[in-house]
Amino acid sequence: MKFLKNLGLVLLLVAVLAAWVMLPWQGALVLAVLLAAWMFLFRSGAQTRSVAAVGISTLTQRLGSSAVIVVGIAGVVGVLVALLAMAEGYAQTLRNSGSLDTAIVMRGASANEVSSSLSREDLLQIEQAPGVAHNAKGEPIVSAETVVAANLPVKGSKTGDEGSAQVRGISEAAFAVRPNVKIIEGRTFQPGLREIVVGKGAVRQFEGLKVGASLKLGNQPWTIVGIFASGDAMESELWADANVVNDTYRRGSGRNSATVKLENAAAIKAFGEALEANPQLKVKASTTLEFFAKQSEKMTQILRIIGITVGAIMAVGAVFGALNTMFAAVASRAREIATLRAIGFRGLPVVVAVMLETTLLALIGGLIGGLIAWLVFNGFEASTMAAGSVGKLSFNLAVSPGLLWEGIKWALAIGFVGGLFPAVRAASVPVTTALREL
Template sequence: MRFLFNLGVLLALIVAIVVWALVPWYVIVALVVLFAGWLVLSRRGKQAASVTSVGVSTLKQRLGSSSVVIVGIAGVVGVLVALLAMGEGYSETLRKTGSDDTVMVLRGGSATEVSSVLSRDSILVIEQAAGIARDGQGKPITSGEIVVAANLPVKGGAPDDEGSVQLRGAGDGAWALRPNLKIIAGRKFQPGMRELVVGQGAQRQFAGLEPGRDVKLGAQTWKVVGVFASGDAMDSEVWGDADVIAEAYRRGSSRTSVVAKLTDAKAFDTFKAALAGDPRLQVDVDTTLNYFSKQSEGMSKVMRVMGITVGTIMAIGAIFGALNTMFAAVAARAREIATLRAIGFRGVPVVVAVMLETMLLALIGGLIGGVLAWLIFNGWTASTLATGTTGQLAFTFKVTPSLLWEGLKWALAIGFVGGLFPALRAARLPVTTALREL
């Protein structure tokens, strides 16, 4: 019979945790208000509040064991929030890249710029499509671009320790297409010259990218003439003239993508339909904002799964710590609990009191863990590893209020699980047995 009871409690606990994970914040606030009303207005609620106050007043006497719960949960929340902040920072960097009124055209079926190839003839057709904005001279605001992966020495590494950087060959309209991109040191590259401007993120990651320095890309030497800042994924790139880079990497007149400015965001459907209806083209079209947002989805999921997996493993350890602490606390207060039961206190107030005490410790631990994660990791600069098709992407950890709230929910869930079984034991302990203990 006891086995069936424990099994039922376990199943109910699993359901409760799933619901807790999915419930929005305003529902939780409403539940807290209702619970506070029950504590204040009902007879059993007042009993639970009275027992809780007695238990909380003895925490100083159990500071060592209580600290085990607080530190364990703080560690879980801190690590969880830090790992999730890494994914959030990566996603935000890519989500900020591009806009709704600029488009990127790739060869049909290409997942990324690096895997795309557009011929010169295709580029000329794309540049004349309906919906593209034009400058004061009537020229379409477009940029035929080439993206390749290049190797550069990593800053702070061994002399032969190299990383992959994304090298972008840009056309005449590249600067007008990205008004957020500003030169912060030096100048822009000159067309037809082996000159480079580097993003501030790339400059932090790789050695020798200061203006005036020469760097070797492949078999050729290039001069760094400027540094730019954009606040998005472009910060991790190195730019040069598209014709020069295409020649250096033997790409001829082809390009990997065409980036174009639309007359406005509403012109996207017109532009896409014009390209889809041209039999000379087999291309995919998307807004630059949507393109870069899609690039973040896979990596963000991996980072989130990694964070939740590590957090779950640590949470299991914290739950056992809470169980041990609260079982010991219940055993130490067995006679006190039995006395309360003997003078008329029901089992529900006792259960609620033990649960509230555990969740208070969990709340303190969650707050400490969240604050530490914010102080240490918010704004922390990191970069992804290079792959065969893309270079390293520099980004900053982003500890948002939603992540702190998620960490706090985890802390309270751990406290709930860690306090439930000791609370049930306290409520079910026979009064006569408890009075004989100690």
């Protein structure tokens, strides 16, 4: 019988946790309202309030053991939210790099710019496709671009380590298809010269990137003439004239990709279909928003898996800490609980009351952990290799409201697991047995 009871508790636990994982904050709010209504409108709910009030009022007397739960859960939530903020910040940076009214065109089988190649003839036909926006001079707004890698000294490295930076050869239209890119120091490069502008993110990552400095790319000296900001993945790159980049790296007249300004967001359908229907082209077009969102999927998934794995390992320790604390608390109140049951209190109010006590401690721990993660890590600068890129991507960790809610859900789940078994034990110990316990 005891085995079946424990099996039932485990199955209940699994079912509740599975449902809890999928629950939005609105659903949790509804559950809280329903619980409050039950506690104030029904007799068993009133009994729960009485038992819970006594238990919560004694928390200050059990400050040390209660702190074990709070600190343990705060640690879990803080680490979990910080790690997930990496994934959120990485994905957000790449999503900000695209829009619905710009398209990127690459070789049909290419998954990224690095593996793509477009000939001069391809680029001419892309410019003539329907749906391409034109400037005041009637010229198609298309930026044919080359992507290469350059090894630069990493900032702050005491051993002279080098990191990979992405150099993008662009045309004059690059600033038209990316209007968010602004020169914040110095000026833009002059076409035909070995001049380069660097992104604000690249300046944070690599040593010596400042206006007026010289650096060597492709065994040729280049002069940094400006620094730009864009608020997206482009900030991690170095930009120069595409023709000069191609000459330096012996790339001929071809390009890796073409970024196109569309007449409007709806033009992508006609534009993409025209390119695919052209027998002389073997290319594929997608909006830049779709392209960068897809580029972020794999790395975001990896970062989330790491965060959830580390959080789960820490959560196991927090659960055992909660179990030990709540079993001890229930044991110290055995006579009190038995007396309440002897005078007519049912088992359900006792179970819910103990669960509420644990949930309160878990909620406090979750809020503390989430607050610490937000204060310390929100906006924290980090960098990693970007998927499909040849250089590092600089991004800021983003502790969003969604991540904070996810951390709170983990905290409450730990509290539920840590309080369920002690609560059931408190309600199931025979009254006569409990009254004899010290």
